[in-house]
Amino acid sequence: MVRLFWTLKGGGFRVFLLSGRDEEALGASTAANLAAAGFAGYDRLILRSAAYRGQSSVVFKSAERRRLVEEGYRIRGNVGDQWSDLQGDCAGDRVFKVPNPMYFVP
Secondary structure, three states: OHHHHHHHHHOOOOOEEEEEEEHHHHHHHHHHHHHHOOOOOOOEEEEEOHHHOOOOHHHHHHHHHHHHHHOOOOOOEEEEOOHHHHOOOOOOOEEEEOOOOOOOOO
């Protein structure tokens, strides 16, 4: 994934990282883990705020992607390891499902 990230950055794409992880509980550790894995210079890390607790991943991620579109961004591609990453509004021109046999998010 980090190679894809840097290829996109090198190609001039803006990269936003959208995760269903809880912003308050896991925000700092998520950012630190991303940095340790080689992800630096992304445009924004978007995590689940208290306003979205208890809502489905599809509802949360759709709303955040819609917000990006309203800010003037065009979502060219969307990569995720869960189907819930790729469903809902403003999913992007292309979606790419990465296999993950370790867990499933409904």
